[in-house]
Amino acid sequence: MFLKLGQTQSIVISSAEEAKKAFKHNDLIFSGRPRTTPSGKLSYNHLDIASPPHNEYWREMRKMIVVHLCTLEKVRSFRPLRQDELCRAIDEISRRASLDQVINLTEVVNCFSVNHAGRVLFGKRLFDEGQRFSKLMGRFQASNLDIFLADYVPLFGWIDKLSGASFRLDKNILIGTIDTSSSTIIWALTALVKKPSAMKKVQQEIRSSLVGRKVIKETLRLYPPNPLSLPRETTDRCIVDGYEIQPKTIVFMNTWAIGRDPDYWENPNEFMPELFLNRNIDFKGQDFGLLPFGSGRRSCPGLSLGVVVVEMALANLLYSFDWELPDGMSEEDIDTQGTQGLTMQKKNPLCLMAKTYF
Ligand code: HEM
Numbered sequence: 001m002f003l004k005l006g007q008t009q010s011i012v013i014s015s016a017e018e019a020k021k022a023f024k025h026n027d028l029i030f031s032g033r034p035r036t037t038p039s040g041k042l043s044y045n046h047l048d049i050a051s052p053p054h055n056e057y058w059r060e061m062r063k064m065i066v067v068h069l070c071t072l073e074k075v076r077s078f079r080p081l082r083q084d085e086l087c088r089a090i091d092e093i094s095r096r097a098s099l100d101q102v103i104n105l106t107e108v109v110n111c112f113s114v115n116h117a118g119r120v121l122f123g124k125r126l127f128d129e130g131q132r133f134s135k136l137m138g139r140f141q142a143s144n145l146d147i148f149l150a151d152y153v154p155l156f157g158w159i160d161k162l163s164g165a166s167f168r169l170d171k172n173i174l175i176g177t178i179d180t181s182s183s184t185i186i187w188a189l190t191a192l193v194k195k196p197s198a199m200k201k202v203q204q205e206i207r208s209s210l211v212g213r214k215v216i217k218e219t220l221r222l223y224p225p226n227p228l229s230l231p232r233e234t235t236d237r238c239i240v241d242g243y244e245i246q247p248k249t250i251v252f253m254n255t256w257a258i259g260r261d262p263d264y265w266e267n268p269n270e271f272m273p274e275l276f277l278n279r280n281i282d283f284k285g286q287d288f289g290l291l292p293f294g295s296g297r298r299s300c301p302g303l304s305l306g307v308v309v310v311e312m313a314l315a316n317l318l319y320s321f322d323w324e325l326p327d328g329m330s331e332e333d334i335d336t337q338g339t340q341g342l343t344m345q346k347k348n349p350l351c352l353m354a355k356t357y358f
Pocket of ligand 1: 065294296303
């Protein structure tokens with residue numbers, strides 16, 4: 001799909017076939033990032049790793065993040081931190097379960113996720129409760145969502161100032177990188193609670209030590225944390241599928257639509273982890289129907305760390321407790337509304353009853 005937003009040309013890639021045509025043969029040309037007002041503010045003028053153009057600075061930054069955070073050895077070395085944060089979460093759930101209280105899992109999982117990230121990145125816990133983090137995340141997402149007219153029609157830049165959008169960005173600068181894991185964990189639990197047969201099966205598997213990786217793949221297919229990935233920008237002219245694409249075209253990859261592409265997936269809207277039993281499909285960027293981490297040289301370097309965190313948290317939550325709906329609710333009452341913004345969180349908190357499994 002081609003869009004003209006003010007003075008900017010954009011394309012949206014929404015199917016597995018289009019994604020393959022764009023990224024398989026034109027990886028280098030599609031490896032830029034647009035310089036937008038939000039990305040500039042959030043990255044201290046593009047001094048991070050996600051927003052700079054494809055250049056030497058980005059290469060050095062990416063190397064640094066991979067070496068210090070994402071090698072197998074590093075991911076393994078964070079295990080005690082993950083275990084400790086998970087024990088705290090499990091203790092909190094057990095305490096509330098023993099009082100027969102409804103548990104706001106969104107808060108518990110946010111708390112786990114932000115404190116794990118805090119300990120990995122800064123060597124300290126950041127919050128004692130998930131509620132404060134949830135509020136901050138809400139404000140961060142609102143900043144992302146603000147329409148920055150100046151990016152599309154430069155003459156209108158003064159409207160941003162009046163609407164307070166620039167001010168809100170300054171306040172929320174640090175939070176952008178830590179909510180993908182909590183979003184995946186909550187969407188996985190939501191999908192499982194809505195489909196008790198899948199919940200029962202995966203709990204049996206986890207309790208007999210089989211890995212629940214297929215649940216994570218299926219969750220990321222239906223609820224990718226970044227439904228529009230991170231925007232790219234073409235660095236040169238190219239032809240994709242017979243269409244000429246100009247340099248500096250903004251490219252949105254609709255990973256949400258790609259994961260539900262009816263030409264790639266059967267019953268695309270149904271949550272069916274067993275889809276992955278006999279199909280050798282992975283999320284590393286080579287299977288173009290499943291691109292929650294993007295594809296090519298700008299794909300997510302944090303894949304292994306992200307997946308290990310989600311895997312360990314889900315396995316523990318599903319192993320340790322049987323999850324029940326609060327009185328008077330049925331599976332259909334659990335909604336799947338997502339928030340708007342860079343990361344799609346579940347809009348309404350997931351509130352469940354837990355029964356400790358002995
Ligand atoms: C479930 C967890 C995660 C998901 C679904 C996810 C998803 C993504 C996506 C879709 C992109 C854009 C890729 C593209 O343009 O093709 C991205 C980029 C990125 N991610 Fe992640 N991510 C996750 C976890 C992490 C973690 C734990 C880290 C930190 C170690 C991280 C660091 C980054 C960075 C630095 C980039 C920018 C890469 C670049 O521009 O070269 N991510 N991620």
